[in-house]
Each structure stands twice: as structure tokens, then as C-alpha cells.
Amino acid sequence: MSVHFPDGAQRPDAGIHCQTCSLSAICLPLALKMEDMDEFDAIIRRRAPLVRGETLCRQGDTFSQVFVVRTGSFKQVVLDEEGEEQITHFHLPGELMGLEGINENVQPGFLIALERSTVCEIPFHQLDALAERLPGLRNELYRSMSRHMGEDHHLIRLLNCKSADERLASFLLDLARRFQRNGHSPKNFRLPMSRTDIGNYLGLALETVSRMLGRLQQQSLIELKGRELHILQPEALYQFSESHPCLGHALNRQKG
Amino acid sequence: MSVHFPDGAQRPDAGIHCQTCSLSAICLPLALKMEDMDEFDAIIRRRAPLVRGETLCRQGDTFSQVFVVRTGSFKQVVLDEEGEEQITHFHLPGELMGLEGINENVQPGFLIALERSTVCEIPFHQLDALAERLPGLRNELYRSMSRHMGEDHHLIRLLNCKSADERLASFLLDLARRFQRNGHSPKNFRLPMSRTDIGNYLGLALETVSRMLGRLQQQSLIELKGRELHILQPEALYQFSESHPCLGHALNRQKG
DNA sequence: CGCAGTATTGATTGATTTCAAGTCAAGTGG
């Protein structure tokens, strides 16, 4: 994984700007003209890097800003009444975090760094004020939220119908797609999260995760050494992830 | 279910306006002043009512507008490559449909009326143009999308962890909450969808749905006759829906 | 037109089965 910002100096704001950011092609200001980008850049706050396991925001915090992953990755963890943790999302570079907080005005979960990571903080009311004047930014904000919704639906379908091995296949392809989006190879990348986290996210025991990954490997669909992944046959992996028909339900066509 | 619009005349636009709509307290223009609402009202197109089973929009249609349910209800059905149907959402009055289409610029699924229903169509570019000038509307649009995301996450948690009976309990409570939002009793309402649809949505066989509903009834948590539902003990039902701990996964705390 | 008769669909309930995935346990390796 290449270092996007050779920030020898650890201070935040050490010469980091949207205009020169390697993520500018996929990040919010994607559609902005140079002069508009200056304005956008001015409302961003860059944090000092977070170390692995560090918490960026806590569930229940008042919502006032959104975050963009600049480098590294995060998990979003929701804690329910009984204290059960549930990972609802992984966030990769260029992805916007915290948008669900708008409605209830609180952060919906913990955001925890999976590795050394850096983020941009964007105060939401300033973002909105800017969006008012910049249609391109506004549009990108809509699209970002819309994309989020689409991804959630993908996950819903996944959890609803798929067996453990299919879930894993889907999961890896999803990561691949998102890594590709931010300029990585979609075939070779490093899983930023533990098997336990994957299991939690997909609703499986960690042993099952390990087993199913093994199975995908036996079939030569992937090659996995530790967290280093090679997708050998993306096409076949996709076929596999969509293979088995859903359960018996969903078949009977009827009106309502 | 009361008739919101005694439209003896079946023509669309037959004297229907946001200013007098019974949903105005929860719908998009909720935050608008009277004069702004006139403008908003002017971009809305009212369709003739749809009958049960009728399709409002098709998966893959070009995205150009969003819809608001005025009366009745809809299911959103996604068809995958193998022709499997999967219901990803039910939509009740006052709820916005089609927002996921923004990103990919296509409608993400079929919207099918579950009963005789009416909708408002809102051309998206006009909505955006108006949102540019009306911060209240813009905000409501954000909130609506954010709420959507939150609901999806709720469903994700549900599918990830919960057993069949807990799913049913959660599902009913979710409907109750949403019916309450648009002015109905949260304890007594009519399920607009069939058991088959519920099963599809929750990832269960229809027999299981029926069985589990029966079980909830035996425990006197609900009373159900056909599709007519009374929630007898909302509090206990909630306890029940959250009761069993998740599977073994998710317990081991660790960094990443 | 109305009405009995029939088909169709939706829902409930019971009995039986199964296999996917969890659990427990031991071992590997960075």
C-alpha cells in the first residue's frame, strides 16, 4: 500500500491540501473547479494520524461533522443495549463516514482505526453552506449518500440469501471494487481487518470465515497468505458468489 | 385507513396540493414557509392512483425523479441475474422512494403497489434546483437520506444476528414506528403485505413467518387476524426482539 | 342480473428432515 502523503512532519495540516491530494479524483470535491476547491479546502480540518485501535468518534457523540478516510481504514461498530458489538461498515480511503448521523443528530456508532490512518474532518454546516453555492459539490454529496444506500442494499441481499462461502466471495469482491475505485489493483490487496472482524460483519464465526477462505483457496479462486490477498479468478469468484439460488422463499410470484 | 383525499374525480392533480396534504408534517416540504411551499408544490406531479400489483417504476429505468407515497404502500423488488426476486424495502405514506438511483443514475429496483396507492412524482433536477435556494428543503433531503441509511443498518443488524421470531418482532415494531410517524396508531394497523412478502424481506420461508407470528400471538405479545394487527405489549415485544444474544461471533474484543 | 358452484390464492398447522454453521479442541506460525 503506497503512502499517499509523505508527511515526515507529523503535524496536522502539514502542507496537505485537496488540490494535491491523490484522492481528489474520487473524493467529495471531485467536481469542483480549482478556485472552488480552495474554498472547500479551507473548511477541512486534518487530524493527526490515528494509530490502530484508536477511536475517531464515539457512538452517541453529537453529530457536527463528517469524515473522509485519507489513508488507512476504519470499522464502524454499533453497540446495542446488551453490549453486543456489531460491525456495520468498513471504510476505505476516499470514503465518507458519519452521514447517517444527520437524521438523529448523533453519531450512529464508533469509528475505530484498523491500522495507522489519517482522516479529513468536515464540519457539516460549513459543508452544507458550501454545497448551497456549489452544485457540483451538492451533487457529489447526494451521490455519496446514494452510493452508501446502494451498498447497504447489497449487503442486505447478501445477508438475506447467501451461505457462508458466498458471503465471503461477495465480501472480497466488494472490497476489490472499492480498492479499485481509489486506484489500487482490484486483484491484489491487503485485508485491513482481522478474521474476527470479518466474521462479525458477515454474521459468521471466525472459524467459519477461516474455513471458507480456505475453501475458496482450494478452488483456486483466490490466494491468501495472512491478510495478503490475490484474487486469481475474479470472474469465477463472482459466479460463485451468485451461484446458489436463494432459499425456497422469494419464488412464488404474486401480487401483494 | 382513512382516505386522505376524497378525490371523487379520478384525474390527477384534482385539487391536491402540499399546502393541504395531511402528510405535510412529515413530508419533504416540512420545513418550508408557505410561500416556498407554493414553489415546491408547483414542481410536483400527481399520478393517477395505482392499483394493487401495478408497477410504478422498473429496475434499470433511467433515474430522473423520486417518488413520495401519498396513500397506500409499495414494495421495492430487486431482480438479480438469476431472476431471483428480493424485496429490499417496504414504503409507507410520507416516505421517499428512489433515492438510491442518484448514484448510478438508474432505478435500483421495481416499485410495486401493495394496494391501491397514490404517489407524488418529483423531478430530481428541479428538486435540487429548489434545494439550492431553500436550506430547509435541502436539510430535509439530507435527513431523509440519512434516515434511510439508518434504517438499512437496522435491517442489517437484524439479518445478521437475529433468529426468525426476533426478526418478526423487529419487523412489526419497525412498521409500528413508521405508521406512528405518519399519524396512525402504533399499536393497531393493517399489514399491507402478504406473508410471502414478509418472508422474502426477512429471509424466511412463508411457513416460518406464519409459525413465528403464531408464536408471538401465543405469548400474547400481539393479536393478529388476517392482516389486521394489534400490538398488545409493545414493550415486551421490544424486549423479545432484542433478547437472545448474538451468535458466538462479535464477542472477542480486539484491536483490528 | 344475482347466485350457486368452482377455482385460486393466502394462511395456518403439523410432522419430519437436514445440513450449514457453531462449538470445542489442538496445533501452527509470525
Added chain:
DNA sequence: CCACTTGACTTGAAATCAATCAATACTGCG
């Protein structure tokens, strides 16, 4: 030591198969 793998064994939740019932729609006939 922790993250992961692998194996053997178990289980029980939910699918399947099947029979029945209720409600609604449809049909043709007097």
C-alpha cells in the same frame, strides 16, 4: 502471545413436504 488454521463432532433452527381451511375472484346459468 495473538491471529489464524484445521479437524472432529454436534446441533437445532428453519426448510420441506403435506394437509387443511378461509377468503376472494371467476364462471356460467337460470
